[in-house]
Amino acid sequence: MPGSVQSLERAAAILQVVAGSGGTLGVTDIAAAVGLPKTTAHSLLRTLLGVRFVEQDREGRYALGPGLLRLGAGHLDVNELRSRASNWTDALASRSGHAVRLAILEREQVRVVHHVFRPDDSAQVLDVGSVLPADRTALGKVLLAFAPHRSVRGTVDARRADVAAVRARGWAAEDGGHEAGTAGLAAPVRGSTGLVVAALGISGPAESVLDRQHQPRPLLVSMVVESAQAISRELGWHG
Amino acid sequence: MPGSVQSLERAAAILQVVAGSGGTLGVTDIAAAVGLPKTTAHSLLRTLLGVRFVEQDREGRYALGPGLLRLGAGHLDVNELRSRASNWTDALASRSGHAVRLAILEREQVRVVHHVFRPDDSAQVLDVGSVLPADRTALGKVLLAFAPHRSVRGTVDARRADVAAVRARGWAAEDGGHEAGTAGLAAPVRGSTGLVVAALGISGPAESVLDRQHQPRPLLVSMVVESAQAISRELGWHG
DNA sequence: TGGTCCTGTCCGACCATGTCGTACGGCGGC
DNA sequence: GCCGCCGTACGACATGGTCGGACAGGACCA
Known part of the structure; x- marks a missing residue:
């Protein structure tokens, strides 16, 4: 989409896939789901990890992270x-x-x-x-x-x-x-x-x-x- | 930070500022808070708007959007x-x-x-x-x-x-x-x-x-x- | 009512960064 | 023990992200 920041759109797609899995997903599966090369997805995930929008288990699989969940936590249920x-x-x-x-x-x-x-x-x-x-x-x-x-x-x-x-x-x-x-x-x-x-x-x-x-x-x-x-x-x- | 995708780090900072405000914020205030030129912040916000991680009121002020809040919604409280x-x-x-x-x-x-x-x-x-x-x-x-x-x-x-x-x-x-x-x-x-x-x-x-x-x-x-x-x-x- | 100030937004030049292919170490399965 | 596939690192290069200048519109005040 012209005028959009491509890497943000890609990161949002990645987060949606991880959220939708309900558990954890590996880089290979995430890349396949969002239609990106594995190393591209990995590069985006590394930054999402850095800002704690995702976190990784000991096998290297990704789940939603506290940094993202905390953003929504202030909203009243x-x-x-x-x-x-x-x-x-x-x-x-x-x-x-x-x-x-x-x-x-x-x-x-x-x-x-x-x-x-x-x-x-x-x-x-x-x-x-x-x-x-x-x-x-x-x-x-x-x-x-x-x-x-x-x-x-x-x-x-x-x-x-x-x-x-x-x-x-x-x-x-x-x-x-x-x-x-x-x-x-x-x-x-x-x-x-x-x-x-x-x-x-x-x-x-x-x-x-x-x-x-x-x-x-x-x-x-x-x-x-x-x-x-x-x-x-x-x-x-x-x- | 070397090896990170700068625009993702910036977008995360913007989302944290918007979440922290508890209400709505304008582009100028967001840019000041994250230390970016107004047009840079606006460019990132336009994409965050497109993926519905933020939404805008009639005066053009930004709040957290349903796309982001929905990511966290599956998590059990x-x-x-x-x-x-x-x-x-x-x-x-x-x-x-x-x-x-x-x-x-x-x-x-x-x-x-x-x-x-x-x-x-x-x-x-x-x-x-x-x-x-x-x-x-x-x-x-x-x-x-x-x-x-x-x-x-x-x-x-x-x-x-x-x-x-x-x-x-x-x-x-x-x-x-x-x-x-x-x-x-x-x-x-x-x-x-x-x-x-x-x-x-x-x-x-x-x-x-x-x-x-x-x-x-x-x-x-x-x-x-x-x-x-x-x-x-x-x-x-x-x- | 007109002028001023400040906002959000658009446009486009430019260069710094994001993309992604190649390669590798490690682990699981057979 | 070997093979296949995973996650990750590295670096070349093309393109996408950055951001200054400009503008329209709204709020406020004299």
């Missing part, structure tokens, strides 16, 4: 997020008496990854996996407000003030914008780097979440913000 | 292993009445990653994190027998028959080899590729694990093998 959050989400549901959801931003969409039912006997539907509107839910407002690469001018004027307010307050509210008669609150969950990786929220009947002036009940705000911060600390955030 | 195994390990402890351990092979050592106590009132010590002798425990025998890159000649004669027997039977036993008066059984846990990623074992008083002929009790063998296979299916193995 959704299962780990759920696992670490679950004590706090259960406790928040108990203390607040509301349904609790954890959501992530995925390709500009808000996906629920964890859901704890409101602790009563009412019939409820499990939300995990569902996608929520980003602009009309508290969870979505939080995720959009703290998205890492959004410039202010990229947001239409009507929402700019909202985004700024959510960032300043550290939480977002929704009042019937998503489901008539319900309201919600959400706060950001941060990963070890301080970046927002999820949003934690509660939702329920509007009269339960909001006071008579249609403002969020301060006690509930505190519970949500504190629980989100506790989960953030669990994920390695020091803030 | 110990937390995920524990998480997926825990239902089965709890059940095995209950049904068998013995302590249950899950171990992995790590640099030729056997490391316990999960431990469920024997379901009685006796005082017990949590083993998680400890390292066991590879050749004298059932867990170690299983992990060594099924290690992916071990040639037969690399194993001294005295153990070759043992390795072959463990492979043929699909489980291993220990009889006081590790702790006087105790015995143990273990079976392999496979990942989605069919490779053995862990060993599942029970242990307890020798008279409880073994019959009068000092052979493992068949019912216990079945329980361990079936539980290990259930965990394997949980991890995506189809065998």
Whole structure:
């Protein structure tokens, strides 16, 4: 491909073959798989070994190395997020008496990854996996407000003030914008780097979440913000 | 460094910088961080983009891409292993009445990653994190027998028959080899590729694990093998 | 609203490096 | 003990990677 660095494309192909083997592969097999002379493949593998993107066993066979695996390790795994959050989400549901959801931003969409039912006997539907509107839910407002690469001018004027307010307050509210008669609150969950990786929220009947002036009940705000911060600390955030 | 492919070393440095940022970075910042002219860094990034080791947001800033993250995705995460195994390990402890351990092979050592106590009132010590002798425990025998890159000649004669027997039977036993008066059984846990990623074992008083002929009790063998296979299916193995 | 500054990207000249054939030591199989 | 095949080293040479200059576009400020 014109304009590409050939040796990088070749190295990427080699890494894909090694990863696909699931175990270890010799130089001869790798060369055959990527369609290169053995000494060319060996030359590339020697450098991949040097940067620890591959490693070699005692028989000279190659496997993916710690240098490569470490690159991806900083990325948050959704299962780990759920696992670490679950004590706090259960406790928040108990203390607040509301349904609790954890959501992530995925390709500009808000996906629920964890859901704890409101602790009563009412019939409820499990939300995990569902996608929520980003602009009309508290969870979505939080995720959009703290998205890492959004410039202010990229947001239409009507929402700019909202985004700024959510960032300043550290939480977002929704009042019937998503489901008539319900309201919600959400706060950001941060990963070890301080970046927002999820949003934690509660939702329920509007009269339960909001006071008579249609403002969020301060006690509930505190519970949500504190629980989100506790989960953030669990994920390695020091803030 | 003589003998290395310079552009691969440079690309690795770029990926490490992007991974370390935890979010997104521009070409100018990446070039500064790796000490290269901007156009050189851009040339390398264009190819990394082409192989999807990085991706770009709408403002032209770079983050780690799916092509790279997917390489590491096949690697089993110990937390995920524990998480997926825990239902089965709890059940095995209950049904068998013995302590249950899950171990992995790590640099030729056997490391316990999960431990469920024997379901009685006796005082017990949590083993998680400890390292066991590879050749004298059932867990170690299983992990060594099924290690992916071990040639037969690399194993001294005295153990070759043992390795072959463990492979043929699909489980291993220990009889006081590790702790006087105790015995143990273990079976392999496979990942989605069919490779053995862990060993599942029970242990307890020798008279409880073994019959009068000092052979493992068949019912216990079945329980361990079936539980290990259930965990394997949980991890995506189809065998 | 226009000017300034800084960004990401493109183009092409040039030379330093990446490619790969040949050869060799070591190991496994027969 | 011999043969075949592996991984690895070496070095010649052709080409691919490097990078300076230029440009378009966006953000910011007076």
